[in-house]
Amino acid sequence: MNIPAGLKYTKDHEWTKTSGNRVTVGITAFAVEQLGDITLVNLDVKVGDDIAAGKAFGTIESVKTLSDLFAPVSGKIVEINKDLDAKPELVNEDCYDKGWMVVIEATEARATDQLLDEAAYAEVVKNAAH
């Protein structure tokens, strides 16, 4: 299972990449594998919206199921990946890069510090797989 180092993760199988206080959010390879063929990504937020950590900012749907997408940190939505509207399969193909979903400008500095590192997340995946 591909769990890149240097990213921070959530129990909900999302990854975050922090640059200053900009936090890019996507879903992990494990989430993609669980979902299967992704057919719809609905990002129910617009640039400028405030979002609180733990609140849903959209849904992702595969042939079989639907999952909520949760904001891993509190802040303001500053970018949305519009490519996913027409090409939800980008998440299947490249979940850690082209399949990113939103960028949140975090309210607090070091907002992702308390999230899971790759080793802790690997444990979550190990337990979820059973």
Next chain:
Amino acid sequence: MTEAALRRTSLYERHVAAGARMVPFTGFEMPVQYTGIVDEHQAVRTAAGLFDVSHMGELEMRGEYAAQVVDYLITNDASKLVDGQALYTACCNEQGTILDDLIVYRAAQDRWLIVCNASNHAKMKAVFEKAAKDHCEFADRTDATALIALQGPKAFEILALAGGDAAKLATLKSFHFRDAVVANVKCTVARTGYTGEDGVEIFCAWNDAPALWDQLLELGKPLGLKPAGLGARDTLRLESRLSLYGNDIDETTNPIEAGLGWVVKMDKPMFVGKAALEKVKAAPLPRKLVGFEVNGRGIARHGYPLRDLDGNEVGICTSGSPGPTVGKNIGLGYLPAALTAIGTKFFVDCRGKNIEAVVVKTPFYKRA
């Protein structure tokens, strides 16, 4: 259901070795997908897919009066069948609602096989066993019988490679079956399926299934055969508008409103539910199961409310998913008769969002 209580088919190890994701399904651990639902779906539409459906129930009725008992329990007309012929039917209760949908096989006038849904196995076993009492012999063959479906445009080409009685099987007509040796395994082969494609369903002894599975896969691989899971089975059947028990039909729905009037033969002298269904047919239908396409950005799912364009809740979605071959998000649902004309627009309430959908002709997909 706890994990410990789950049963496995004789192909379980094959599925795991092939990398399938196993899920609990009607008491069995079954493969939902191997390579991916869309990939497996396309394989069945363009080449062939191999499905383990050993979880299905197989009930046997034998004896001089077996034909009459079976015919009495089902809405379709079993008296018209000849040896080696099968039919699709509903099985109703006295209220005229659906206990299960079945395929009934006439092996001989005094020997019948009934294939029921795994989810209804215990219920149908009770129904047939009770009806058989004092009239004919009943046996539950489920535990001894494996069932493998080989479906797709290349199905018969693959079967031909399996030797044995393959040549004889080439002439098998739709909804007919015969005993045959396939890949050195004694089987009963029926030209039936649940995908909208040509193909067969192969019954064999529980422990013979792995050998048959392995050989069919090996022979079929060069022709594009892939193992296919429950996920693809669901999208394939939905595109072909084949009902799924527990989704589109159940004990709260009758076959007329479900669009299964064609398997209800009111000219039969008697069958369970006939009186109730006569009443249903005499009055205008309050609601009907229709097919729809979602126009907006949304995927309809089982249980989502359907709303009229004023936002009033008027119906329910019973099945929905992307249709990989039709290239649209499709679904089935019950709507009031006034909203069932082709082209009628309405909303699917996708978790609080009203997404526009339109009633369309079904099946969504029909093979050329």
